[in-house]
Amino acid sequence: MGLExxxxxxxxxxxxxxxxxxxxxxxxxxxxxxxxxxxFKVELFIGLWVTLREMINALLRGQMxxxxxxxxxxxxxxxxxxxxxxxxxxxxxxxxxxxxxxCEKICISNCITMNTRYDENQRKEVxxxxxxxxxxxxxxxxxxxxxxxxxxxxxxxxxxxEQRASFSLFEDMLTPIDQxxxxxxxxxxxxxxxxxxxxxxxxxxxx
Amino acid sequence: xEIVTYTTVETFVNHLPEVTWVGSLxxxxxxxxxISAIAGFGTFIERKVLAFMQRRLGPMxxxxxxxxxxxxxxxxxxxxxxIVPQNANKLIFMIAPAITAATAFxxxxxxxxxxxxxxxxxIPVLGGTFVPSxxxxxxxxxxxxxxxxxxxxxxxxxxxxxxxxxxxxxGAARTAIQFLSYEVVTGLSILAPIMLVGSLxxxxxNNAQAGGIGSWLIWQQPVAxxxxxxxxxxxxxxxxxxxxxxxAEVVSGYATEYSGMRWGMFFIGEYANMITIxxxxxxxxxxxYSEGGLGWLTIILKVGFFFFLMLWVRAAWPHVRxxxxxxxxxxxxxxxxxxxxxxxxxxxxx
Numbered sequence: 001m002g003l004e005x006x007x008x009x010x011x012x013x014x015x016x017x018x019x020x021x022x023x024x025x026x027x028x029x030x031x032x033x034x035x036x037x038x039x040f041k042v043e044l045f046i047g048l049w050v051t052l053r054e055m056i057n058a059l060l061r062g063q064m065x066x067x068x069x070x071x072x073x074x075x076x077x078x079x080x081x082x083x084x085x086x087x088x089x090x091x092x093x094x095x096x097x098x099x100x101x102x103c104e105k106i107c108i109s110n111c112i113t114m115n116t117r118y119d120e121n122q123r124k125e126v127x128x129x130x131x132x133x134x135x136x137x138x139x140x141x142x143x144x145x146x147x148x149x150x151x152x153x154x155x156x157x158x159x160x161x162e163q164r165a166s167f168s169l170f171e172d173m174l175t176p177i178d179q180x181x182x183x184x185x186x187x188x189x190x191x192x193x194x195x196x197x198x199x200x201x202x203x204x205x206x207x
Numbered sequence: 208x209e210i211v212t213y214t215t216v217e218t219f220v221n222h223l224p225e226v227t228w229v230g231s232l233x234x235x236x237x238x239x240x241x242i243s244a245i246a247g248f249g250t251f252i253e254r255k256v257l258a259f260m261q262r263r264l265g266p267m268x269x270x271x272x273x274x275x276x277x278x279x280x281x282x283x284x285x286x287x288x289x290i291v292p293q294n295a296n297k298l299i300f301m302i303a304p305a306i307t308a309a310t311a312f313x314x315x316x317x318x319x320x321x322x323x324x325x326x327x328x329x330i331p332v333l334g335g336t337f338v339p340s341x342x343x344x345x346x347x348x349x350x351x352x353x354x355x356x357x358x359x360x361x362x363x364x365x366x367x368x369x370x371x372x373x374x375x376x377x378g379a380a381r382t383a384i385q386f387l388s389y390e391v392v393t394g395l396s397i398l399a400p401i402m403l404v405g406s407l408x409x410x411x412x413n414n415a416q417a418g419g420i421g422s423w424l425i426w427q428q429p430v431a432x433x434x435x436x437x438x439x440x441x442x443x444x445x446x447x448x449x450x451x452x453x454x455a456e457v458v459s460g461y462a463t464e465y466s467g468m469r470w471g472m473f474f475i476g477e478y479a480n481m482i483t484i485x486x487x488x489x490x491x492x493x494x495x496y497s498e499g500g501l502g503w504l505t506i507i508l509k510v511g512f513f514f515f516l517m518l519w520v521r522a523a524w525p526h527v528r529x530x531x532x533x534x535x536x537x538x539x540x541x542x543x544x545x546x547x548x549x550x551x552x553x554x555x556x557x
Contacts, residue, residue, distance in 0.1 A: 035539070044524065047523040047524055048519060048520070048523045048524075050523065051260040051519065051522045051523040052260070052519065054259075054260055054261070054262055055256070055259045055260045055262075057262065058259050058260075058262040058263075059259055063262060064262055064263070064264060065262045065263060066262075066263050066264040068264070068267065
């Protein structure tokens, strides 16, 4: 379509498709016929039946739409991106983060800040890790880039808080050690796909 | 309250005890208490039924299943500030809601709401008092009730005109339109049953249909029944004809500037009118409380059905334009009503 057609503002010269609405009655007799037809069609009662049917569905067949929100919650998708969780290794209970800094690098709103150091075993240790949730746009890049599935998005979507600093420390996001058995694996971006085993191939070494 | 005398006593059952002024007073208090309670409860029922028809739950949190929502609403209405707008005509603005509420209850004084009964002897002071089915059994009962309900529309009319608000003015104009439209249909449609029964008293109507379902007037006057129902919907401002305060068009129409208890009085008047229309339809066309012994139950069921029908229709149907209402009433319903009256007359003569 050329620009010319867009610039044509003259209504009626374009190609409109008209709906078939029947003829508007002009003579008195035709108008009278239309009134009688509409009166004795049972359209009004169909409308009544629809609302009554919905009432029966809601009351007797359990099709009520209402979710009493603070008391009932709908299940959310595993791919939902809410406040981050920091996961632990199931065997040792140590946190999974290796301090590689990829999440800090990839974060497009620059909200992740981390400091690392070497501990006495010469392993990287996270000394400071915060996410500024005033800036975070919950894009999910940090979870996707994380090589250890250490930072993931959790299901906590009720994020109203008295302080901006809430949720944002490493310890707040880390799975509590006594609830390690309740820790759920993340299914969202960056997670291993359910058919990962089928996709494993030999490493193509012979280029 | 004046002492009531039966002018149609020969048609009334003769062995009934005499109606004393105490009995009439008890009945009046009974009607006032029960109907205002039901009118309040009706708002709860309406919200619940509309919610169910849209597959929602409605009020749920105040009390079990939201039953105490009524109390919460009442407290809110009673304690809200009574605002009178600056340029309003203060006197008329303040008495207009009282007109709606008062006429609604005055109309109920001539309507048989429950069957008659005698207070048992063992109750002190009042024992043995005969409480009639009607607070005052006028011989022009139907005329009086319809007239009072028509006078009730002065409430919205004066309220809309006095409040110095353009939405109120539009609401008042629509009140006038509605008033001019339905009143003719109400009168003419109910004229045919009146001709058949030969009386304007509700008690006579009730007694004329005492022969079971087969003797209900709806079988002889189906057209009049439908016409009366349509006009009744217009009379109570229910949904297909709720022009006066249709939110989507005129904010709240005549009630725009009202708040607190004055607005609540409009509301109570509207629901009392709904009950009145339901009772009239039940007594004139559906046999009233004439089933011996079970009359109190059947009248409640019939009135409940009509009340539910009003809510049901509100959930299902869109509303009409003011000009469509006038067109409907004057060009369609009134000719049908006249033809119905003429045919009824011919059948009665032949």
